Amino acid sequence: xxxxxxxxxxxxxxxxxxxxxxxxxxxxxxxxxxxxxxxxxxxxxxxxxxxxxxxxxxxxxxxxxxxxxxxxxxxxxxxxxxxxxxxxxxxxxxxxxxxxxxxxxxxxxxxxxxxxxxxxxxxxxxxxxxxxxxxxxxxxxxxxxxxxxxxxxxxxxxxxxxxxxxxxxxxxxxxxxxxxxxxxxxxxxxxxxxxxxxxxxxxxxxxxxxxxxxxxxxxxxxxxxxxxxxxxxxxxxxxxxxxxxxxxxxxxxxxxxxxxxxxxxxxxxxxxxxxxxxxxxxxxxxxxxxxxxxxxxxxxxxxxxxxxxxxxxxxxxxxxxxxxxxxxxxxxxxxxxxxxxxxxxxxxxxxxxxxxxxxxxxxxxx
Amino acid sequence: xxxxxxxxxxxxxxxxxxxxxxxxxxxxxxxxxxxxxxxxxxxxxxxxxxxxxxxxxxxxxxxxxxxxxxxxxxxxxxxxxxxxxxxxxxxxxxxxxxxxxxxxxxxxxxxxxxxxxxxxxxxxxxxxxxxxxxxxxxxxxxxxxxxxxxxxxxxxxxxxxxxxxxxxxxxxxxxxxxxxxxxxxxxxxxxxxxxxxxxxxxxxxxxxxxxxxxxxxxxxxxxxxxxxxxxxxxxxxxxxxx
Amino acid sequence: xxxxxxxxxxxxxxxxxxxxxxxxxxxxxxxxxxxxxxxxxxxxxxxxxxxxxxxxxxxxxxxxxxxxxxxxxxxxxxxxxxxxxxxxxxxxxxxxxxxxxxxxxxxxxxxxxxxxxxxxxxxxxxxxxxxxxxxxxxxxxxxxxxxxxxxxxxxxxxxxxxxxxxxxxxxxxxxxxxxxxxxxxxxxxxxxxxxxxxxxxxxxxxxxxxxxxxxxxxxxxxxxxxxxxxxxxxxxxxxxxxxxxxxxxxxxxxxxxxxxxxxxxxxxxxxxxxxxxxxxxxxxxxxxxxxxxxxxxxxxxxxxxxxxxxxxxxxxxxxxxxxxxxxxxxxxxxxxxxxxxxxxx
Numbered sequence: 001x002x003x004x005x006x007x008x009x010x011x012x013x014x015x016x017x018x019x020x021x022x023x024x025x026x027x028x029x030x031x032x033x034x035x036x037x038x039x040x041x042x043x044x045x046x047x048x049x050x051x052x053x054x055x056x057x058x059x060x061x062x063x064x065x066x067x068x069x070x071x072x073x074x075x076x077x078x079x080x081x082x083x084x085x086x087x088x089x090x091x092x093x094x095x096x097x098x099x100x101x102x103x104x105x106x107x108x109x110x111x112x113x114x115x116x117x118x119x120x121x122x123x124x125x126x127x128x129x130x131x132x133x134x135x136x137x138x139x140x141x142x143x144x145x146x147x148x149x150x151x152x153x154x155x156x157x158x159x160x161x162x163x164x165x166x167x168x169x170x171x172x173x174x175x176x177x178x179x180x181x182x183x184x185x186x187x188x189x190x191x192x193x194x195x196x197x198x199x200x201x202x203x204x205x206x207x208x209x210x211x212x213x214x215x216x217x218x219x220x221x222x223x224x225x226x227x228x229x230x231x232x233x234x235x236x237x238x239x240x241x242x243x244x245x246x247x248x249x250x251x252x253x254x255x256x257x258x259x260x261x262x263x264x265x266x267x268x269x270x271x272x273x274x275x276x277x278x279x280x281x282x283x284x285x286x287x288x289x290x291x292x293x294x295x296x297x298x299x300x301x302x303x304x305x306x307x308x309x310x311x312x313x314x315x316x317x318x319x320x321x322x323x324x325x326x327x328x329x330x331x332x333x334x335x336x337x338x339x340x341x342x343x344x345x346x347x348x349x350x351x352x353x354x355x356x357x358x359x360x361x362x363x364x365x366x
Numbered sequence: 367x368x369x370x371x372x373x374x375x376x377x378x379x380x381x382x383x384x385x386x387x388x389x390x391x392x393x394x395x396x397x398x399x400x401x402x403x404x405x406x407x408x409x410x411x412x413x414x415x416x417x418x419x420x421x422x423x424x425x426x427x428x429x430x431x432x433x434x435x436x437x438x439x440x441x442x443x444x445x446x447x448x449x450x451x452x453x454x455x456x457x458x459x460x461x462x463x464x465x466x467x468x469x470x471x472x473x474x475x476x477x478x479x480x481x482x483x484x485x486x487x488x489x490x491x492x493x494x495x496x497x498x499x500x501x502x503x504x505x506x507x508x509x510x511x512x513x514x515x516x517x518x519x520x521x522x523x524x525x526x527x528x529x530x531x532x533x534x535x536x537x538x539x540x541x542x543x544x545x546x547x548x549x550x551x552x553x554x555x556x557x558x559x560x561x562x563x564x565x566x567x568x569x570x571x572x573x574x575x576x577x578x579x580x581x582x583x584x585x586x587x588x589x590x591x592x593x594x595x596x597x598x599x600x601x602x603x604x605x606x607x608x
Numbered sequence: 609x610x611x612x613x614x615x616x617x618x619x620x621x622x623x624x625x626x627x628x629x630x631x632x633x634x635x636x637x638x639x640x641x642x643x644x645x646x647x648x649x650x651x652x653x654x655x656x657x658x659x660x661x662x663x664x665x666x667x668x669x670x671x672x673x674x675x676x677x678x679x680x681x682x683x684x685x686x687x688x689x690x691x692x693x694x695x696x697x698x699x700x701x702x703x704x705x706x707x708x709x710x711x712x713x714x715x716x717x718x719x720x721x722x723x724x725x726x727x728x729x730x731x732x733x734x735x736x737x738x739x740x741x742x743x744x745x746x747x748x749x750x751x752x753x754x755x756x757x758x759x760x761x762x763x764x765x766x767x768x769x770x771x772x773x774x775x776x777x778x779x780x781x782x783x784x785x786x787x788x789x790x791x792x793x794x795x796x797x798x799x800x801x802x803x804x805x806x807x808x809x810x811x812x813x814x815x816x817x818x819x820x821x822x823x824x825x826x827x828x829x830x831x832x833x834x835x836x837x838x839x840x841x842x843x844x845x846x847x848x849x850x851x852x853x854x855x856x857x858x859x860x861x862x863x864x865x866x867x868x869x870x871x872x873x874x875x876x877x878x879x880x881x882x883x884x885x886x887x888x889x890x891x892x893x894x895x896x897x898x899x900x901x902x903x904x905x906x907x908x909x910x911x912x913x914x915x916x917x918x919x920x921x922x923x924x925x926x927x928x929x930x931x932x933x934x935x936x937x938x939x940x941x942x943x944x945x946x947x948x949x950x951x952x953x
Binding site for chain 2: 078081082328
Binding site: 546548549550551552553554555556557558559560563574577578579580581582583584585599600601602603604606 | 618620622679807
């Protein structure tokens with residue numbers, strides 16, 4: 001007979017639990033049932049909670065399921081339209097994405113004969129690596145999967161891997177539309193990546209640390225107020241990185257069809273369709289940490305550690321909504337305009353932001 | 367070559383414009399207007415002269431073929447009816463809904479309806495025969511409301527009324543201008559009496575008397591149908607107001 | 609054109625019928641067509657509200673028993689129903705030779721020049737030209753713009769009958785200012801007859817240019833004849849009669865020549881009774897005889913042509929030279945000699 005508590009302690013998950021005072025009493029009753037205590041302790045183990053629930057898989061899944069609907073509904077309202085409506089119309093078509101994903105799931109994945117078959121089928125799945133890995137390092141409040149002082153740099157590095165996979169998609173498609181879209185994606189990649197990194201660098205310089213939890217704790221005044229220029233640069237670069245409407249350059253419906261992923265169908269297309277939402281989620285999380293104080297906020301009574309999680313998610317949702325509402329406000333840029341924004345205004349802004357950070361640090365503001 | 371230039375704006379003005387755009391977007395996301403009509407459940411109120419599905423009244427048709435002649439898409443074919451007259455049939459596979467036929471119909475036999483949602487199962491069914499055009503078509507209607515567009519100073523609103531709009535239009539009959547056929551160049555008449563032959567109402571009569579042909583148009587009997595004007599080989603007859 | 613109010617009663621003088629109990633077309637047939645008087649000018653076909661047409665080189669009305677409206681229009685306009693043969697040089701104001709600088713034609717291209725100048729002056733808004741298709745058969749063209757004369761087949765002698773007058777009726781219906789028409793003496797007579805009978809033609813036909821004509825051929829006859837002589841129609845560019853010889857010129861420079869007498873066998877029957885060489889009734893007659901090579905002889909008969917000639921001189925569109933009326937005498941007398949062929953009742 002093995003004592004459960006011994007196992008829990010032996011695994012080293014006892015001390016690192018998510019504490020939720022509201023349900024703690026209920027949890028305390030549960031150990032009477034044999035295996036349940038082990039499972040609950042495991043779930044509430046902070047690294048596991050972060051990876052599996054928030055900000056990891058579950059949150060991401062729910063967001064992917066409902067965020068496109070929110071976006072479409074919001075854009076519809078702004079543009080005098082209705083948005084998704086007919087599926088469960090009394091709820092405003094809220095399960096539209098569920099229906100779409102079902103359709104994607106049952107649709108045939110067509111691999112045309114010119115495509116490089118192994119890569120063509122691998123890349124939609126491989127792309128999830130850079131999409132999901134950064135979530136290991138992003139803290140929701142004080143819950144984080146992997147704690148390291150170089151978390152921001154690692155997140156940046158993985159995000160910068162992202163375009164490589166899209167280039168791979170386009171290359172494996174072996175179609176002229178995909179090629180043109182891919183080349184445009186590569187152009188945009190170089191245009192936004194440099195200002196993006198410099199803007200993050202400016203914040204790291206400002207805070208003097210690159211540990212996300214530390215950054216969040218250091219923000220007695222939010223970063224967006226301390227260095228608004230860096231925030232603006234980061235935001236525009238994020239819009240470019242997700243290649244959404246104002247910078248929908250690689251996948252122009254009018255000329256290029258769907259850009260790099262024009263040849264995909266079925267569930268492979270479904271996976272690619274949600275890619276930009278995943279990327280936007282990661283970038284919004286990063287923005288929440290760097291500029292909006294991460295999980296900081298007035299503690300909600302009785303929720304304990306979950307309070308930080310809720311504040312973090314709220315900020316992420318606000319950033320995402322703003323990011324996606326851009327498509328209704330601004331018309332689409334041409335490739336040359338996108339490049340000139342990236343290499344001109346954005347690069348200058350990021351350098352000014354860096355200088356501002358240095359001045360602030362030297363001036364002893366933070 | 368004239369070069370199109372963008373109006374130069376100062377930084378302040380740009381910021382103001384961006385802010386205005388974002389402000390409008392925020393306002394619309396909270397209090398949205400909408401231009402969408404939820405079509406099967408409600409219908410837009412169409413104007414009376416909408417160019418829709420055609421209906422036909424054989425009593426008013428004079429079988430002049432004008433609709434078939436004027437049809438730019440060749441959608442109208444004249445088919446012989448049992449009463450030895452020709453009536454139009456419309457092929458909705460070709461029809462472009464220009465309604466030149468309705469405009470050209472001198473008797474007012476063709477008339478429009480507000481039906482704009484006509485669907486067929488196959489191409490053969492799209493050829494609408496005369497008999498089908500006489501009866502009002504059966505429509506399965508799901509709509510409970512009718513929607514009107516109201517355009518105020520800046521915006522467009524939808525005004526929803528809980529009433530079902532009728533789709534059939536009562537056309538006021540055209541004002542008939544009494545016309546009568548007259549000869550405008552008596553000296554050029556060759557005396558072929560084609561006009562007398564084609565006249566259906568017997569208004570044109572002729573008599574030969576000692577090498578002189580007397581032509582007479584009875585203005586009371588003449589209906590102004592214009593057949594003689596069309597057939598006159600010297601083109602010396604005209605329709606004039608009575 | 610349309611007056612505000614027309615008339616509802618009018619009278620038409622009906623022509624006399626020589627054969628009392630027959631329809632008018634039968635009269636025409638008996639008196640003109642069957643006696644080989646018919647010149648195939650098609651004036652009757654132009655005016656007929658029924659169906660006078662050409663059947664096997666002869667003017668005919670299939671099914672006239674049922675379809676003839678018995679109006680007498682054909683008889684009224686036929687120049688040969690009551691035939692008054694005209695001959696000689698006719699009255700003229702001026703006798704000149706001209707060569708157009710703008711157009712190239714058989715000789716001086718003065719017919720084209722006259723019609724185009726009249727269009728430019730605004731006297732007429734369309735001219736009727738006989739063109740020919742690749743089979744060398746004639747077809748009518750309404751020339752409304754000098755640029756249309758890029759169709760090179762419009763100039764030059766055709767030596768076959770053209771359906772000028774049926775086209776003239778259509779032209780009269782659509783014209784605004786007036787029509788110019790070119791034709792052989794028989795066509796000119798037909799136009800004059802139409803103008804005499806019907807005011808609409810008096811108003812609308814403003815310029816009638818006649819051509820010097822010795823005889824004419826039916827298309828089927830001449831094409832058969834030329835093919836027997838070894839002429840390839842696809843290569844034929846020009847036909848001409850000079851110094852008693854019929855010359856067909858091919859595109860590769862080859863010329864087929866034979867004596868006019870050989871051709872005389874197939875001359876249309878109506879031409880045997882035609883005495884008019886210079887189109888006496890026209891506004892201006894044009895032909896090659898009577899002037900140097902490369903020039904056209906123009907016999908100016910009416911004031912309107914004199915205006916056109918002075919317009920051409922003012923603009924410098926053509927060179928003018930002297931013409932010799934006496935050179936025409938031989939052909940005029942030749943045709944005058946045909947008077948004996950006319951059988952009088």
